[in-house]
Amino acid sequence: MSSSSTSSGEGERESVVKKKKEGLGWMEWVRGWFYLAYEMMFQRIMASHLHNPMHLPPLNDITCIVTGSTSGIGLQIARQLAESGAHVVMAVRNPKAANELIQKWQEEWSGMGLPLNIEVMELNLLSLDSVAKFAEAWNARSGPLHVLINNAGIFSIGEPQKFSKDGYEEHMQVNHLAPALLSILLLPSLIRGSPSRIINVNSIMHHVGFVDTEDMNVVSGKRKYTSLVGYSSSKLAEVMFSSVLHKRLPAEAGINVLCVSPGIVQTNVARDLPKIVQAAYHLIPYFILSPQEGSRSALFAATDPQIPEYCDMLKADEWPVCAFISQDCRPTNPSEEAHNVETSYKVWEKTLEMIGLSSDAVERLVEGEEVKCRYGVHQQ
Template sequence: METTPSESSSTPSTTVPKKKQGLGWVEWLRGWMYIIYEMLFQRIMASHLQNPLSLPPINNLTCIVTGSTSGIGLQIARQLAESGAHVVMAVRNTKAAHDLIHKWQSEWTGLGLPLNIEVMELDLLSLESVSRFAEVWNARMGPLHVLINNAGIFSIRGYWQFPSITGPQKFSKDGYEEHMQVNHLAPALLSILLLPSLIRGSPSRIINVNSVMHYVGFVDTEDMNVISGKRKYTSLVGYTGSKLAQVMFSSVLHKRLPAESGISVLCVSPGVVQTNVARDLPKIVQAGYHLIPYFIFNAQEAICKGFELLKTSNIQQFRHMVPESEALWKSSQIHFYAELVRLAKPSSLFGTLNRELGSRSALFSATDPQIPEYCELLKSDDWPVCAFISQDCRPTNPSEEAHNIDTAYEVWEKTLEMIGLPSDAIEKLIEGEEVRCRYGDHQE
């Protein structure tokens, strides 16, 4: 029997929307424009902040800081300890951490009391190590007030086609792409497994040190390891995707945790700072990476100084009024450009950018009393993403892709599957039930 045109037209047609394969060029361009803007003007935007950031007394806080033997993690751990907190340095290199503590104790002059710091081993390239760390900590049955997931990596794999610096895409022993594991999967597992201690420390906070680079990131939940061939793998793809995945996962965790738990979840951007995140880059590339912020900030200083020079000279206002002032104007211009060259001279590029600048957003988020109220406000307003604090210690909006709620929940489900936790792990842990992790023993 043939189908008449009227019958065929009445049959509903179902079209499956095409899955997004990457950022559109407008999103990509907008993301890079934001990153460049951040790089150029971050010091101006944060000029209202003290350096180092002044912290309130926090003698009653227990804080875990991952990756705290270098970069901003080192500064975060030291400043929290000097403000009175009990700090746990969760690190891979325990000897380096103990050496730092010895140095800090010898330099500390506050109130005659030693700094309250301890070291625990944690290797984010091993989910078994993460599970073991959480098991040992939870066994203490003590409170945890602040978890700062600071550790991260940015390895150079397949970025330039030169044999001397190009290497294969690397995976952890758990089988996951190294950026995705260290920057997202391991911190996600640690955050969830430590929920019992965070509940005991309520009101408490989970702070994920993210990156402005997530603005150009994309996550394909069907290809978290970037091995399908649909996208060419580069270090930038791995790094930006892992940072976006962290924002998305944090946003869902923020929503899944009930207000009664008293746990705030937020991401922070440290800005463009020299850190050890690029420790796996070739030496020549590391040198260029570390010089970027110096050039930007010294150029900013030179320009500001130059315009201040012209402003105070009062020559501009007389230039067109008094003929003789033209010679003075030209002389001032020469002086102006000479000052620019002096301030931005090559030797100034090789100074050290103070890591205190990059630590302020995390320290602010860990200690500011209004953070819990702000996080709950976002939750009550049904805002699609978690709190995101910029390097100037002000709330900012994550990337457009981070607002993709459907993808965020896909990232949530895929992440739980990859880190070996059941889909109802959050609810069980909040109720005090046991949860089995594929990479460790029972967690209570």
């Protein structure tokens, strides 16, 4: 064979290798949907060993921020943490609703111990300015933060594509970009609370997600936008970003990053479902978890004493993904696509660009330096 034909063959092979992946392969897609169906059918059986509500250790001297805590899983997380003695900050879009909940909980808790240590701070994840201002206000207290639970999320089923005032597709902003910005900007407080944890309430729907880092808003036309595409892509992006953040944080920072799946849960999302799907929800209540049951994986990740050791082991083994806890409170593996290290780093870089942070923001915050963000009070 001539040298020219050899070099031609090598060039062809290189072009194949470098060909950009534009979606999940059909095998990955089928595997993802099979996993979802399996989870729905057997999640209650797999979690049958768990108590409901979950037994938590005393959490006095622990401070937790919980986003989206006025309904569903977040409401259960906030209340159970507070009843176990934690100082809970409800980071919510509707402070009035949160304060009404606190008043109700205090009345129901009266006589059972010290008053619940809960407060409310306003946070709107559809505004990156709001996220940055929240972090600035919290960090200004110069106190410790032990647990950040990024619970708030949206799944606008069947609705047309919408964009935030920041210009980002709403699922991507609420489910990924805003929690990513919040997590990084709160690093100074998390370091003061070390050993601390960042817990991202994810979804098994990330198994059917795909992230195109050149089209995070799904506007290029290469993929047809649906609410399912928006939601599953945002949840996969969150896992990928969390995996890189887990690796970038040095051991001395004492911060562990985890994702958890609550399972398939009866929450406010159901009211946006098509009527036929809502009917299915009512026909198969045995298979669908309640919000209280769905809160268990996040509560486990926030309080189990073996979590730091497990996260450290994954980091030492150079495992490609962060810790992922399933709805039965056992470690599990996120999707095959989540293991794509190259794409994960592209998601990391693109996310930092979109949320207005420099590529070395994490390292500088860990070193105790100030970092500028294009959002919030101290804008560039």
